[in-house]
Amino acid sequence: MTDQINTYRAGPDERGHFGIFGGRFVAETLMPLILEVEKAWDAARDDPSFEEELQYYFKHYVGRPSPLYFAKRLTEHFGGAKIYFKRDELNHTGAHKINICIGQILLARRMGKTRIIAESWAGLLGVATATVCALLDLPCTIYLGSKDIERQAPNVFRMKLLGAEVKPVASGSNSLKDAMNEALRDWVANVENTFYIIGTVAGPHPYPAMVRDFQSVIGREAREQMIAAEGRIPDSLVACIGGGSNAMGLFHPFLDDPEVKIWGVEAAGLGLDTDKHAASLTGGRPGVLHGNRTYLLQDDDGQILEAHSISAGLDYPGIGPEHAWLFESGRVEYVSATDQEALEAFQLCSRLEGIIPALEPSHALAHVARIAGDLPQDHLLCMNMCGRGDKDIFTVAEALGVGL
């Protein structure tokens, strides 16, 4: 089957399917709105004024393009591939999430929606959403698992400073998937005036494709910047994956360059041989949740399991449907890194590069640490540094046994 694919960039089909993955598995109450979002997105995509508006905010508010930075000391440390970081952690609010917040909130405004809701991955999406809502004067409500509220206390305070209403979710396992359930429940009840921001490349069609398209600015910039720096495109890409939006944003513009080796790094938590991990592809199987068919962590009865990762942003039992498809088609190789490996990479990067990475991209760096030394010195490796680690210092201090 792989031989017959002449492009990996054509998906999804008009029903939102990437192979068997994706789709629109939502309650009837939401279905008319999902179709409305799709129509609005199709129109916006073809409207030069929408693109112009998006680019204006990307440049002047987010600070795009983000630099492509040669990590010289880490390169020397591993002694192999030339390591570049795509520095989306330098974006306003400190991660790649702002890219889709600007995109989706501008779309919501075009649709005449007057209220924004989001569930927050690692608190970063919540901060980015609250930020853009403050900028564009829209009320917003952020759902956070009560477990994540503890882990992300500084971000919760930021959201409140920015004027957002933060709602703790204490149902189910009190984590991200339950916050998503609760946000969906809010949406069903307020469908007329509310736009639901999905922070990753998951959910019902058109969200996975729409979020990917907004995030693809990362890969397009990286491509141009690498050509400018080295005269050619990178040999390999590495990115961490929770739902998979930063990874899809980096990967998508390179999917049809077969010479580019692509690695996605899932969170292995305490290890894939335990029940405390968040590796949906390498430790789960196909199922249907939150509007799409994809790989899920589930028990033998089809009940969704709680994920575990030291990184709140990777702590989700599913993954975007396009990743599930790229996994089965073999175009992208999916691996994983444990909490411990991520913690080591976190410290190494801080010490050698003066960049405190978020725990999410620390997983990507953990895989870079594994492979870089064995790669030739002219190998160009581009890793997405998708978030900064200020938000994680309390978690890391606790893990290292340091009292703050």
Place this chain on the structure above:
Amino acid sequence: MSAAQDSGRIRRRFEALKEEGRGGLVTFVTAGDPDYETSREIVLGLPAAGADVIELGMPFSDPMADGPVVQAASQRALRAGMKLAKCLELVREFRAHDDDTPIVLMGYYNPIYNYGVDRFLADALAAGVDGLIVVDLPPEEDEELCLPSLKAGMNFIRLATPTTDDVRLPVVLSNTSGFVYYVSVMGITGTKSATEDAVRAAVERLRRHTDLPIGVGFGIKTPDAARAVAAVADAAVVGSAIVDRIVAGLDADGAPAPGLAGKVHDYVRELAAEVRSREESV
């Protein structure tokens, strides 16, 4: 499409209600809530208490369309070891006692998908299930379960909502069978309530598009409200308010106190009495 004959129980029940000149009562409880034995006792006693159709929830870890009451019911059932196969076992036990009352399973797609669609339909039909309501399968995903269900002789009951406009309604109704379930509020189960006028207008709108019986649910919290809804629709669906009676019958440790099932049946009797009072007022 060559469709197998369905069990006919749903059709016969709504025909009988029409002859009696009254609306029906559809009762919802989650299978296995609070545990299998208590749930079995509750479900077996529902017809005698006045339930015309039994809607049985298949517990799911992530019930996105449900309010806190039904969410908690799912959690209790799962904690007590409920599985999809045991839901079917419960239906089998019920059918040994009652061959007339229709049973409709309601839930989410993943446990069914995980079980295997063909195997699930075969086992569910053999157990005596008459229809399915699967919240996260809109018409756009009909190939998943709706079409195989109709082909196998299983009714597929679709939800229509206030957001389903006249353009979309024919799409929603096209592969619906058994009855149409009108969700009377925008929102989740057991929270907001619709006004009588809104329900009346919605039912009239639906009747312009379909001859199928219409059940109305979400937010019917009292026997009075059930009577009002059953007076304009073909049946009132009551869920969270019944599940509340299960919660009231749990002791401090969450274990069922003696007489729990009887108290649930008492409440269903109250609902049924109100729903049936319509024939006197007409």
